[in-house]
């Protein structure tokens with residue numbers, strides 16, 4: 040097993056309540072991008088930037104999570120099948136993976152997208168799945184035969200969200216092109232444009248019983264629209280942007296919105312009044328939300344490496360002063376430029392100490408003088424395994440001057456360049472000091 044050494048060290052534990060009804064789910068090594076709670080309300084799935092999916096017990100505080108590991112890049116979304124014994128996940132590796140939750144093993148990988156997969160929806164009978172692709176396509180999949188049915192094309196930009204209607208007859212899709220479209224599932228054909236919002240639409244939920252859908256957009260807009268007439272029923276825009284998460288409680292009576300400014304806004308869908316609006320993270324986005332079984336709790340995935348479980352009623356909020364957790368929550372003004380470069384551009388995927396943790400990339404501990412692709416226990420891409428390169432001032436400078444896609448083509452590290460020469464110099468100066476510890480590296484033999 041790929042991360043077994045690190046998994047042992049960092050195996051997470053669901054912490055007991057910190058405040059009344061508050062819980063924290065720890066163990067991931069990166070932010071949490073997707074969340075889902077099982078139909079019976081007893082389990083949760085967390086999809087993380089660290090490539091893994093956590094499968095957690097909500098009932099048993101002391102139970103360790105099961106880690107589902109097979110994605111080769113950040114996992115963006117994970118959702119339960121209606122039977123509660125299977126999960127479907129998708130990520131930046133363009134793949135969908137179907138899992139057995141009995142043993143935490145992948146059953147099959149569904150391939151077809153040419154870009155990262157951002158969202159999933161499953162029909163209430165569990166037979167079909169739909170996927171939203173950065174490539175502008177919507178994948179339609181048969182979960183019984185585990186085969187692709189069709190790739191629906193028409194959006195002119197990445198598809199951010201997909202939702203089936205309760206009867207499975209229609210599929211709704213939301214895109215960065217600013218539209219929400221409806222498709223007929225039986226003949227997988229484009230049906231009509233539901234909404235032209237102008238700004239990219241990120242999130243979508245459908246309340247079939249009440250006859251409306253709600254969407255959240257890049258400009259912070261949150262609107263409720265009548266499914267039949269296309270008329271706007273309510274506008275619950277808070278002014279914070281962008282909207283990154285939008286969920287509906289099981290009974291349809293509550294809606295929750297997570298935004299780029301770190302707030303969770305819970306709204307009553309009978310009156311469209313705010314039930315609660317609070318800061319859930321000191322700084323940075325709320326990426327994923329899920330209501331607990333009775334909508335008394337809301338689970339949140341944020342820029343931090345753990346998931347929060349907040350009581351909806353009662354006081355709960357964090358202040359700017361709370362939780363320094365990740366490097367880049369330190370006041371940037373107190374950092375040197377090199378440290379700031381690392382915090383902003385690298386720390387999400389790399390640690391500097393001897394342990395890689397559950398991060399997407401290998402630790403950079405003692406990177407100077409290390410041959411590329413040689414850290415024990417880390418699963419490199421073939422590109423990095425095959426490269427003949429030693430990391431030093433010059434090669435690190437080139438890596439971000441040219442970008443990993445040019446300097447180490449085929450690498451799993453996302454393309455990014457650091458354009459300013461002085462930023463690269465400061466970063467390398469910082470790394471030289473910060474990566475030079477005496478602790479043994481993982482996998483390194485100590486006599």
Ligand code: HEC
Nearest residue numbers: 384385388399400401411412413414419420423450451452
């Ligand atoms: C989104 C995640 C991500 C970010 C951000 C990121 N990296 Fe990486 N990095 C990776 C991955 C994944 C690999 C392994 C690449 C492979 O196997 O192809 C890697 C590999 C590397 C390596 C080669 C390590 C080795 O053992 O050969 C270096 C050096 C490196 N990264 C430095 C950096 C620095 C410095 C930054 C910030 C400027 C950065 N990375 C930002 C994901 C990331």
